[in-house]
Amino acid sequence: MGSIWVxxxxxxxxxxxxxxxxxTKARSIGGxxxxxxxxxxxxxxxxQLGAHGAATVYASDDTVFVDQPGRPAAHTLHALVQxxxxxxxxxxxxxxxxxxxxxxxxxxxxxxxANATDVLDATHGxxxxxxxxxxxxxxxxxxxxxxxxxxxxxxxxxxAGGSSTVVPVxxxxxxxxxxxxxxxxxxxxxxxxxxxxxxxVIAGGRGLGGPEPFAMLDELAAALxxxxxxxxxxxxxxxxxxxxxxxxxxGKTVKPEVYISAGVSGALQHVVGMKGAKRIVAINKDxxxxxxxxxxxxxxxxxxxIVPALxxxxxxxxxx
Amino acid sequence: MNITVLxxxxxxxxxxxxxxADNLLMRDAGDGALDPGDEYGLELALQLVESQGxxxxxxxxxxxxxxxxxxxxxxxxxxxxxxxxxPSLRGADALVTARVLAAAIARHPYDLVIAGAESTDGYTxxxxxxxxxxxxxxxxxAARKLExxxxxxxxxxxxxxxYDVLRSPSPTLVTVTAGATEPRYPSLKxxxxxxxxxxxxxxxxxxxxxxxxxxQxxxxxxxxxxxxxxxxxxxxxxxxxxxxxxQEAKVI
Numbered sequence: 001m002g003s004i005w006v007x008x009x010x011x012x013x014x015x016x017x018x019x020x021x022x023x024t025k026a027r028s029i030g031g032x033x034x035x036x037x038x039x040x041x042x043x044x045x046x047x048q049l050g051a052h053g054a055a056t057v058y059a060s061d062d063t064v065f066v067d068q069p070g071r072p073a074a075h076t077l078h079a080l081v082q083x084x085x086x087x088x089x090x091x092x093x094x095x096x097x098x099x100x101x102x103x104x105x106x107x108x109x110x111x112x113x114a115n116a117t118d119v120l121d122a123t124h125g126x127x128x129x130x131x132x133x134x135x136x137x138x139x140x141x142x143x144x145x146x147x148x149x150x151x152x153x154x155x156x157x158x159x160a161g162g163s164s165t166v167v168p169v170x171x172x173x174x175x176x177x178x179x180x181x182x183x184x185x186x187x188x189x190x191x192x193x194x195x196x197x198x199x200x201v202i203a204g205g206r207g208l209g210g211p212e213p214f215a216m217l218d219e220l221a222a223a224l225x226x227x228x229x230x231x232x233x234x235x236x237x238x239x240x241x242x243x244x245x246x247x248x249x250x251g252k253t254v255k256p257e258v259y260i261s262a263g264v265s266g267a268l269q270h271v272v273g274m275k276g277a278k279r280i281v282a283i284n285k286d287x288x289x290x291x292x293x294x295x296x297x298x299x300x301x302x303x304x305x306i307v308p309a310l311x312x313x314x315x316x317x318x319x320x
Numbered sequence: 321m322n323i324t325v326l327x328x329x330x331x332x333x334x335x336x337x338x339x340x341a342d343n344l345l346m347r348d349a350g351d352g353a354l355d356p357g358d359e360y361g362l363e364l365a366l367q368l369v370e371s372q373g374x375x376x377x378x379x380x381x382x383x384x385x386x387x388x389x390x391x392x393x394x395x396x397x398x399x400x401x402x403x404x405x406x407p408s409l410r411g412a413d414a415l416v417t418a419r420v421l422a423a424a425i426a427r428h429p430y431d432l433v434i435a436g437a438e439s440t441d442g443y444t445x446x447x448x449x450x451x452x453x454x455x456x457x458x459x460x461x462a463a464r465k466l467e468x469x470x471x472x473x474x475x476x477x478x479x480x481x482x483y484d485v486l487r488s489p490s491p492t493l494v495t496v497t498a499g500a501t502e503p504r505y506p507s508l509k510x511x512x513x514x515x516x517x518x519x520x521x522x523x524x525x526x527x528x529x530x531x532x533x534x535x536q537x538x539x540x541x542x543x544x545x546x547x548x549x550x551x552x553x554x555x556x557x558x559x560x561x562x563x564x565x566x567q568e569a570k571v572i
Contacts, residue, residue: 095462102449111535112414114444135542142535180458180488188482199571237499243478249443257569279569297565298552313563317572
């Protein structure tokens with residue numbers, strides 16, 4: 001068996017947590033483990049990538065990888081694949097990594113498994129379907145390297161204390177006729193703790209009916225302290241809150257101590273992003289809402305009365 | 321301008337999905353629909369040709385029943401439909417799907433290809449970029465806005481912290497997220513007109529795609545351990561019970 005690679009997301013702030021999760025998993029499968037890190041911060045991330053299991057880090061700090069998302073990274077990765085012939089490449093299930101994996105697949109002609117929740121060995125991935133009610137093991141065949149996109153937070157990162165050898169990589173860049181280029185960047189900075197780090201996550205859904213009721217959720221979050229407000233895809237799609245709020249398959253994965261939903265139906269899309277919460281509270285006026293089936297505490301009632309009353313109660317108990 | 325919109329016919333998004341005896345998703349179970357996530361891209365395409373002139377071609381791969389999805393797209397205003405339907409494509413993996421769709425797109429000149437960011441049934445989300453690579457064209461994924469910009473496109477792409485603006489040459493492939501625009505409902509006139517619009521039916525062989533081997537097979541399907549049923553409360557005790565739970569979790 002050839003080596004196992006992790007396509008490691010990096011920024012100037014360091015490696016993405018997903019890269020460390022995937023390296024921890026790759027290590028447990030066995031064999032040689034390497035990471036490919038492309039973009040500013042890649043070389044600096046090598047120490048941490050090494051500590052989590054990458055014996056080799058193929059790195060380039062070139063800005064082309066952030067200025068032209070997808071194509072240059074896929075072509076550079078393909079050149080490395082041809083040279084070093086890995087058996088398996090693990091990617092995080094983010095928009096950026098999907099673009100790289102999808103384009104790479106066209107060049108390698110190898111299989112690509114998406115939405116994996118576990119990697120059993122070099123030829124078997126696991127996924128969950130129908131809202132996590134069925135566990136499906138999938139056998140991967142065909143030419144190597146097999147490509148697997150893994151949902152974030154599927155594994156806990158654990159350092160092993162190793163170190164890595166950095167191999168500098170020359171970017172493979174196409175001409176302007178085949179590449180889209182970033183010309184502006186806009187950040188919507190949220191206040192308070194991050195969704196992924198808050199002890200309590202409060203999610204609003206279609207049942208809120210508009211953008212204004214999110215202020216009610218903000219107040220509950222403020223009363224609790226270490227809490228953050230998120231949303232279902234329905235609320236984001238409606239334009240009520242920015243995409244950075246989205247919890248679920250194409251948004252963030254959260255594992256707080258307590259997750260509270262208000263007016264969220266519990267579409268599969270959303271559930272995969274929050275079912276790892278320690279305790280789930282769901283408030284919904286519809287007694288048949290699917291989210292009530294996975295809730296530890298389901299409340300059937302009017303969120304417009306319950307949420308403000310809960311905020312009051314939290315303030316009272318916090319002060320007593 | 322000529323725009324090709326990729327559209328998928330999916331099992332009823334609000335229904336209960338079923339696996340067949342072969343562990344493949346049952347796709348021909350009567351109550352399927354055009355993927356709601358594809359209507360946003362179709363709407364953007366229709367708006368572009370309404371202002372710029374040109375034609376929208378909708379391309380679908382699926383069972384015979386998927387014709388209903390193509391007809392809906394035509395009723396919304398698309399000019400032509402292509403339905404790739406072939407029993408040997410049942411269970412096709414992402415790569416086979418991408419090769420088939422890329423071959424269908426390449427048969428006619430195009431300025432823009434639009435797809436949904438991911439399907440509502442499979443959530444794979446990689447087929448469009450694989451197609452872009454097979455066609456050797458630029459792509460922008462997760463777009464929340466798409467406009468003409470000189471001889472190319474200006475696209476706003478969602479990121480974890482906000483959005484980026486990208487400039488992309490023509491032709492380009494763009495995947496759009498739901499919410500990029502508000503899809504129109506087919507009018508009665510549109511539904512009548514759709515019946516007269518051309519729908520081409522193609523097989524994989526018509527497109528010259530011969531290797532249909534799927535490189536993924538289901539090794540096992542198990543029921544996930546059932547979660548113990550939670551407590552359901554209503555009325556006056558609700559607030560107190562939630563607060564109790566928050567205290568048990570030590571977050572108050």
